[in-house]
Amino acid sequence: MIFTDGNEQATNYNEYSYEKAVSKSDKIKRVLYFAAVVFIMILPILIAMLFHVYFIMYVMPLVLIVGIPLAKYFFKYFQTEYKYTVNRSNFKMELIHGKSKPKTLYECDVKDMEFAVPSSEAQGRLDGRKFDTKAVCLVSGDSPDKYVTAFRDKNGKSVLLYFEGCKKSLKIMNYYNKNVTVSSELNH
Secondary structure: OOOOOOOHHHEEEEEEEEOOOOOHHHHHHHHHHHHHHHHHHHHHHHHHHOOOOHHHHHOHHHHHHHHHHHHHHHHHOOOOEEEEEEEEEEEEEEEEOOOOOOOOEEEEHHOOOEEEEEEOHHHHHHOOOOOOEEEEEEOOOOOEHHHHHHHOOOOEEEEEEEEEOHHHHHHHHHHHOOOEOOOOOOOO
16 A cells, blocks of 8 residues: 655556566576586485495485475576566665565666666767666566666666666656656557
């Protein structure tokens, strides 16, 4: 439930989340991960057979009891989801691995953004500029709703952030900062 102070409507809040698309390199990493997990699970049996030390077979249930939950726990790092929230003039980008608690990546006041424009329009604004941090929080590199923004984080470092544009979020951001461009071609 969203409470307002009476002057602003509840429409000054939007939350948008999206999963990162699985690329070919991500698929290869997943296959290698599963191969490594299977190998580690079978390793005690191989050691027992190689050295004729069959007491290690008693350790095998322990390997499975500990190994399977650990494998599931670390697999969440192969599932990436981004979520950003626009709450009045506050912008917050979060990273979620699997079903874990969101981790705040960047947070700033929309009024402090230098610009937030479709990436196709950003080239002139980026020429020759150096940023302390460049972050890509996109579904994929060829996303049609790719936006780019520049701002200073709470530590004073300059940040260039690529993110997925959402009409409602961008309209709220535009209300607080006229340097935010809302494209009519957005899909979301």
